[in-house]
Amino acid sequence: MANTGWDEFEIGAMLRSFDGVAATEIATTHQEDRNYSQNSSFSASVADWRIEKPIFAKDYCIDCQFCWIYCPDLSIISRDKKMIGIDMDHCKGCGICVEVCPTNPKSLLMFPEQANEEDEIASWPTKETKEK
């Protein structure tokens, strides 16, 4: 939202997250079906915070949802109990998702921001065996 003049906003610095009516049952309406306003931080991006990013190797994922619940930035997109991807506009690159991922090899790993997703998935590390 551009910096507007003193006469161009609602009084009291009040903000609304939605244009018009929020979804009828907001608690059961996912983000893609909500009519966010330009004042919802959903409409903003913090992608430039990252110096490294998670890449998701779907083949190893067991949909345990640990990454979904422990992502502080609501950047793990889960629908119908399946992890379907990462919201790269909102991911700050904290790395929690990787740490909590229980699979072996992990289904999520951190890479430098400029890494190529396809290449990294193609050369994903193999299963780690514990040394006896």
Add this chain to the structure above:
Amino acid sequence: MSEMKKIKNLKEFSTSADRFEGANLLCPGCAHSIIVREVLNATNDDLVLSASTGCLEVCTAVYPYTSWDASWIHIGFENGSTAVAGAESMYKALKTKGRLKQPERNPKFVSFAGDGASYDIGFQWISGCMERGHNIMHVVLDNEVYANTGGQRSSSTPIGSSATTSPAGRVSYGEKKNKKDMVSIMASHHIPYAAQVAPNKWKDMVKKIQHGMAVEGPVFINAVSPCTTEWKFDPKDTMMLTDLATDSLVFPLYEIIDGRELNITYRPKNVVPVEEYLAAQGRFKHLFKDEYKYLIKEWQERVDDNWAYLNRREEARV
């Protein structure tokens, strides 16, 4: 009376539609956000929320952005709890007078505040709300310092922690005073429910939040919120730190019913030595110097003593 949302397992929980948004200004890895998400996702009911001045408020409502998808108010530092109590009073008044716009709904009133806002400057306000019996829930996001302003000590800061106003130095080991036991103090108001929670034990937290929302009257929840910036650990390790906090029993998970009955709700399979918890955080690193190692021993004794105390209370059903 609304139906409690059924959450059997994490997969079921993952179908929740969050009412909190990303692209906020919280530090990468901040546990506040994880806690807020678990609290808000515990219910499908409408929410009226508040936050006291602090990290959560300052990072989620800076004009022109808001990260809140439910009605939310911030007034000041002390009075987040009273803000929501005022809203709850208005709800009751409008209900009596038949002026609610959506009279069939059952909103939940939840205030979030840090330990600084809750244990110190807002103590009286929360006490007042608990005493007056408002149907609200106050959730403390406990990172044991005034994190938002750079990590000054609060009455939640534990012994030996280096905070900026109780720093470790050549002749000091940091904070000298023990952490205030807010859960007991609030439970002594004989509120229907008080509990300590941690975001790693999501099922325990969600169960407690649901119980708190279902019960009539004021509820006090203390949530440990490991702070990557002020506790000084890598952002990716937030959940590992929370695991250490609960499994070392530094942050035992329990609940107090009506101020008169304590239940321990989590018993770690393997109890971790407190030293491991302390070693994982930069704010305690000076305790590993020879002259301060005795404090680590005292830490373990204190934690053991407190755990024994909680067990005694549970056994005696008090």
Add this chain to the structure above:
Amino acid sequence: MAFDKMELRDIEVWDGNFAAAQAMRQCQIDVVAAYPITPSTPIVEGYAKFLADNYVEGEFVMVESEHAAMSGCIGAAAAGGRVATATSSQGFALMVETLYQASGMRLPIVLNVVNRALAAPLNVNGDHSDMYLGRDSGWIQLDSYCPQDAYDLNFIAFKVAEDHDVRLPCMVHQDGFMTSHTAQGVKTLSDDVAYGFVGNYQPMNDMLDFDHPVTHGVQTEEDWHFEHKARQHNDLMTKVIPKIEAAFDAFEKLSGRKYNLVEKYDIEDADVAVVCMGTSVETAREVATEMRAKGIKAGVVGIRVIRPFPFMQVQEALKGLKAIVTLDRSAPGGTVGMLFNEIAGCMYNLDTRPMLSGKIYGLGGRDLTKAHLVELYTELQANVDAGKITTPLQQFIGVRGPKLSFL
């Protein structure tokens, strides 16, 4: 309706506190969050008794401090309903931070301030130090001179504050003890007429409208703060006075009682005038009439609307006079009084302006007598006769010890 109406007599003998409590009852407030403090306590006690006797519905929250009282009022106002409370002095000082928060958040709340001195030393009696403390808080502020005013101005307060073009909280001031505890014959409005004047509360940006969630109380830094405060100031400077004047007109039609931004008494051809607030206005009017009989063309200007300060109207009222004195009932803390400064401000740029001096009086409930005012008008006339101010610019009236004057 689940509560009982009261049949009031045409004239009731009420003190300022009870008059305010009655007005609050008739406005059918939704949430009152309050804390007791002398001398405003009877307002909340009166309201509590109305609740206990089923004359009001709604929530009455007896909070644990005045700061909590205003905090609760803000939360309730943001939730979306009619909100009011009362306080004085130390309590007012304690809630000062929340006063700025309430006005910045543009929430209509009515606060009855029973003016009392600020400690230290501790004093429970009436002066205007609490009023002066809140002058920059961004609230609309009205001043009562007697219990009738305290009653009437509450209706004006709700009507103006809740207007969607205004949405600013409003204080109704009255002198502690001198108005609050002094009974007078107060002409009443019936419950229906009073409520009809104020009308139903119309919600705006209400948190309890779950289909339109709102975020109240954000942070604005250097890139936004100035615009938001500028907007608040603009609305105070341009939107409020027309609404107050319209409310005063409507109220006159209803009751026959006319209020004005600036209460002028015998000013049209006056040479000298006293400018003041509170109960002193009525005392000054009596003395002015007596001085007229002695050949001094005396008048009185009472400030009715303290904020937004009626700059042009005060200028208009005073510009033709020869000598004015301002009476400030607050310890000025090392400078001239607030009224002196504000009057000086609106007169400064005139081509010809009256001579201006100021008095500090009545601190901590010290009485202002007619004798004091006779002396004052005589002094003003002496200034006129000499063509210059014959006294120091600031003098204390009615304090024991050597004569205290400065500048």
